[in-house]
Amino acid sequence: MKEYRGLLVALGVMALLAPIGLYLPQIMKAGAAWGEWGILEVRKMVGYAPAGMEKAAEPWKAPIPDYAPSGRENASIPEQGLHYLLSAFLGIVACGGGAYLLARWLTRRGSPPADRRQ
Amino acid sequence: MHIPDGYLGPPTYIATYAVCAPLWGVAARKVRESLHSRRVPLLAISAAFSFLVMMFNVPLPGGSTGHAVGGVLIAISVGPWGAMLSISIALVIQALLFGDGGITAIGANCLNIAFVMPFAGYYTYRLLSRALSSERGRVLAAGIGGYVGLNAAAFTTAVMFGIQPLLHTSPDGRALYAPYPLSVAVHAMMLQHMIVIGTIEALVTGLAVHYLRRSRSAWVLDPPESGSSR
Numbered sequence: 001m002k003e004y005r006g007l008l009v010a011l012g013v014m015a016l017l018a019p020i021g022l023y024l025p026q027i028m029k030a031g032a033a034w035g036e037w038g039i040l041e042v043r044k045m046v047g048y049a050p051a052g053m054e055k056a057a058e059p060w061k062a063p064i065p066d067y068a069p070s071g072r073e074n075a076s077i078p079e080q081g082l083h084y085l086l087s088a089f090l091g092i093v094a095c096g097g098g099a100y101l102l103a104r105w106l107t108r109r110g111s112p113p114a115d116r117r118q
Numbered sequence: 119m120h121i122p123d124g125y126l127g128p129p130t131y132i133a134t135y136a137v138c139a140p141l142w143g144v145a146a147r148k149v150r151e152s153l154h155s156r157r158v159p160l161l162a163i164s165a166a167f168s169f170l171v172m173m174f175n176v177p178l179p180g181g182s183t184g185h186a187v188g189g190v191l192i193a194i195s196v197g198p199w200g201a202m203l204s205i206s207i208a209l210v211i212q213a214l215l216f217g218d219g220g221i222t223a224i225g226a227n228c229l230n231i232a233f234v235m236p237f238a239g240y241y242t243y244r245l246l247s248r249a250l251s252s253e254r255g256r257v258l259a260a261g262i263g264g265y266v267g268l269n270a271a272a273f274t275t276a277v278m279f280g281i282q283p284l285l286h287t288s289p290d291g292r293a294l295y296a297p298y299p300l301s302v303a304v305h306a307m308m309l310q311h312m313i314v315i316g317t318i319e320a321l322v323t324g325l326a327v328h329y330l331r332r333s334r335s336a337w338v339l340d341p342p343e344s345g346s347s348r
Contacts, residue, residue, distance in 0.1 A: 006335045007163050014170040021174035021185070030177035033184055034306050035279050035296065036122055042297065052286060052294035053124035060123070062217030067173070084173070087216065091169040094211045099165035099204050103158040106150040 015088035019081040022067075026077075064090075119184070119275050120212065120227055123220030125296040126278060127286045134278070135225030141233055142206065148199035157196065160338065164192040164204035169211065172218075176318060184315040187231055190239030190267040191323045194260060195338050201236035202228075226278055230271045239267020239323075257328045264323030265316045269308065272315070276300075276307035 025031075032041065039057050043049040066073070067087035068080060075083065126134075153161065171188035178184055193201035206228045212218040219227045243263030250259045280300030283293045296303070330339050 003335070003337070004159050004163065006333065007338070011163065011166055011170060014167075018170060018173045021176075025175045025177045025183045028177035029181065030175075030183045031181050033119070033175075034182050034310060035125060035275070035303070036120060039124070046293070046297045048292055050124075050293045050295055050297055051288065052127060053296075056124040056222065056295075058123065060214075060217075060221040062213075062215060064215055065217040067216055067218075088170060088173055090215070091173070091208075091211065092166040094215060095165035095169045095204075095208045096162040098211065099207045100159065100162035102203065102207065103149065103153065103161040104155075106146055107153055107155045107158055 011092055015085065015092060018088035019084045022081060022084040023077075119187075119231060119272060120209075120219030121223040121230075121275065121278065123222050125220070125282065126223055126226055127282060127295045128222075129285060130278060130282070131222045131226055134223075134229050138225040138228050138233070141202065141229075145199040145202040145206075148197070149203055153196070153200060160196055161200055161204050164196055164201065165207045168192060168205050169208040171322065172208070172212070176314065178310050178314055180310075182310070184310055186264075186315060186319040186322050187235060187268060187271070188319075188322060188326075189231065189235040189271075190243065190260070190264040190319070191326050193236035193240035193267075194243060194263070194323075194327065198236045198240040201240070202232045205232035205236065226275075230275045230278070234274050235267040235271035237267075238270035239263040242266040253331070256331070257324045260327040261320040261324030265320040268316045268319040269311050272307045272311035273304065276303040279303040279307075 032038070037045070039049050039054055042053065061070075063070070064087060068075065068083040072079070072083060149161070168188045172185050175183040175185050187205070189201055189205055192204060196204065209219060209227050209232060210224060213221055213224050213227070240263065243259050246259035246262055247256055250256065277300065279296045279298065280303035282296040283299050286294035288294060298306075327339060330336055
C-alpha cells in the first residue's frame, strides 16, 4: 500500500476542503444546477408542476439527502459544513470500498478468460 | 449534470438502462482481462476521487451551480472502461446514499458521466498525445481531453432533458417531465459547461497530470498494459 500513500493523502485533503463546494455557492447565492431543481422551483419557473414529474419525484428516500442527515437541512452554517465534510469521508469509504470489492472480485476470478461461458 | 427522478419519462430511462447494462458488462470484462491486480486499489481511489470532485460545486453566472467530474483523468489512469466502472460506482452511491441524481436516472447518468465523458475525453487525449508528445504537450492534451469529455457529457445530458417535451406533452401543451425544449436545454447546459465547468475540468485534468508526472506516483499515469485501453 506504500505506493498509494500519496494518493490517499490527496483524497483526505480533498475531503477536508470539500465544504468549499458547499459554502461558495451559498456565498454567491447560487441555487440548484441546471435541470436539478425541486418540483417547487420548476413550478415557479414554468408556471405549473409537470404531472409526470410530480408523480415520479422521490421514489426513493436517500438516508443522507443532499449530503446532510435528513431533518438537518436548516442546521447552522458550521454544522452544515461538518455534515458535508463527514459526507465526503463517508463517500470515500463507500465508493472506495465498493470499487475495491468489485475490482478484486473481477480480477481474482480469471486472468485467462477461458473459464467464462459463451 | 445529475438528472434527478421525474425529469425523464419511462421510455427514456428504461432505454438508458438498456444501453448501459451491456456496457457495464463489457467494462467488467475489460477490467477483468486487463487490470493488473496491483492496480486494483487504483480503481477504488478513482471512484472516491470522482465522488469528491463532484462535491466541489461552483457558482455560475445566472444563479445555478456546476461541478467538474475528474472522469478523463481517471480514464488516462485506468483506461476508459475502468473509468466507466469506478465513476458508475460513485454515481450509484450518490443516488442511493445522498439523493444526488435519481434512482430511475442512474442508467442515464452513468451513460453521460461514466461512459460518454471518459471515452470522448480519453480518445481526444490519445489522439492529441501523438502530435503533442513533449512533457508540456501531454499536459495540454490531457487538459483538452478533460474539456472535450466534460462537454460531451453535458451535451448528451442536455439532449436527454431536451427530448422530453417532444416525447411527453399533454393535450393542453404542458410538459409531463423535463419541461424545456431541446434548444433551451442545449443552450443553457452548453453555455455553462463550455465556458466555466469545462475550463475547470481542463485545469483539474491538466494540472493533475502535470504534478503526477513529476511525482513518485507517476506510475499512476503509465498507459495500462497493451490492449487494456480498448
